[in-house]
Amino acid sequence: MSINVILDLKVSTESREELLSILASILPDTRTFKGCQSIVVTHNSDNPNNIVLLEQWDTRADHESYVAWRGERGDLERLGALLTAPPESKYLDIEPI
Numbered sequence: 001m002s003i004n005v006i007l008d009l010k011v012s013t014e015s016r017e018e019l020l021s022i023l024a025s026i027l028p029d030t031r032t033f034k035g036c037q038s039i040v041v042t043h044n045s046d047n048p049n050n051i052v053l054l055e056q057w058d059t060r061a062d063h064e065s066y067v068a069w070r071g072e073r074g075d076l077e078r079l080g081a082l083l084t085a086p087p088e089s090k091y092l093d094i095e096p097i
Contacts (some may be wrong), residue, residue: 001093002058002059003056003057004056004057004091004092004094005053005054005055005056005057005090005092006052006054006090007053007088007089008054008080008087008088008090009052009087010050010051011051011055011082011083011084012049012082013049014049015082018082019051020080022078022079023041023051023053027039027041028072033062033069035057035061035062035066036055036058037054038054038057038096039053039055040054040055052090060091064097084086
């Protein structure tokens with residue numbers, strides 16, 4: 001069964017466009033990474049500086065491998081430098097109702 005991941009990012013007004021530009025450049029690789037089913041970039045309607053990624057992966061292990069790969073490449077540090085707060089991730093299992 002697949003797993004959903006929510007990545008909640010908070011960015012300043014000044015860094016918002018740079019963050020979105022970086023995401024646009026790296027997400028094609030994300031979408032072809034083993035286990036990635038989909039990833040959508042959204043923002044909070046009440047706060048456009050709250051960027052939320054909605055992701056679906058085959059397994060949590062696939063996502064964790066992806067995060068480790070991004071860390072090794074330095075991408076997480078580069079993105080983190082633009083944030084006003086640490087990113088928050090949530091792993092969500094589907095309830096079979």
